[in-house]
Amino acid sequence: MNRILFLLISVLTFITYGCGDSACYKKLIEVDSLTENDMTDSASKVIKTIENTYNIKDGKERAYYSLLKYQLQFRQNYINKNIHVEDSLINYSILYYSNNEDTRNLALSYYLKGRTSKNKEAIRYLKKSEFIANKTNNNSLKMRICGAISTINVDNEDxxxxxxxGLKSIEYGKKVNDNETLIQFMLNLSSIYNNVGKYDSAVFFANKCIDYLDKVPPTQKASIYINVAAAIIRSDTIKAKEYALKSLEIRKSNNAYQILAKLARDRKDYAQSETYLEEALKYSPSVDWEAFIL
Structure with missing residues (x-):
């Protein structure tokens, strides 16, 4: 009787353990959460601990690890700096998730593959990612996919x-708590409207970025002011100057002074333009030299 009871307990223990996630997999979930919350450095430390602590098993663990490792490399710009980097990590994830139902991770795998590919290949992977992501409620991923497709088509002048x-990325972005990415895509959209000559819409979306300033870290505000100023420099010179000056209140920069120099030059105040360009040189050797000589 005791022997039978022992066997039953052993079987139940095995079943319970088998149905749950392993310690390794739970740490990978932690990496995923940290990455999604833009805590890249912390995520990198945890994934290093995983590599040093666990024997990552083929299959579910290896696919998740490969996806998260590749995503961290992408966010840290490692892949862009090393164009010959082996992409077996993301290929493993795509193969696994294509054969095992996990819609979010398959869509994310194709998204990352698209972001690290070129031209037609990039579009092909991103469109696959879009198709799969549409089966989920993950608006954050949908926002990034649509934003990436928009950017590639800008490069192709489509x-x-x-x-x-671009409009799709904004609609998804309004549903998630990722204000920095939303601002980036609104600036991209403003730039597109500028390219097609719809300046009112360009100014509208650039100015919308200002509404989100209180929701981003203070360190980001100066660059947002500069980017908005650059986006509306042809359409609203008064606001462009105001935003460039506001950025200088937070942090001195070459870009802000160059925007002010261009605005001064456009109104034929060449002395003021030269003064701003001289200030710009204090923060970077890059300036509009033709304007400086003039």
Missing amino acids: YKTALTY
């Missing part, structure tokens, strides 16, 4: 498609 996906 502004109609870029505009369609």
Whole structure:
């Protein structure tokens, strides 16, 4: 009787353990959460601990690890700096998730593969990612996918498609708590409207970024002011100057002074333009030299 009871307990223990996630997998979930919350450095430390502590098993663990490791490399710009980097990590994830139902991770795998590919290959992977992500409620991922497709089409000068996906990225972005990425895509959309000559819409979306300033870290505010000023410099010179000056109140920069120099030059105040360009040189050797000579 005791022997039978012992066997039953052993079987139940095995079943319970088998149905749950391993310690390794639970740490990978932690990496995923940290990455999604833009805590890249912390995520990198945890994944290093995983590599040093666990024997990562093929299958579910290896696919998740490969996806998260590749995502961290992408966010840390490692892949862009090392163009010959082996992409077996993301290929493993794509193969696994294509054969094992996990819609979010498959869509994310294709998204990352698209972001690290070129031209037609990039579009192909991103469109696959979009198709799969549409089966989920993950608006954050949908926002990033649409934003990436929009950017690629800007590079290809297909502004109609870029505009369609740019607007989609904003709609998804309004549903998630990722204000920095939303601002980036609103600036991209503003730039697209500038390219197609719809300046009122360009100014509208650039100015919308200002509404989100209180929701981003203080360190980001100066660059947002500069980017908005650059986006509306042809359409609203008064606001462009105001935002460039506000950015200087937070942090001195070459870009802000160059925007002010251009605005001064456009109104034929060449002495003021030269003064701003001289200030710009204090923060970077890069200036509009033709304007400086003039």
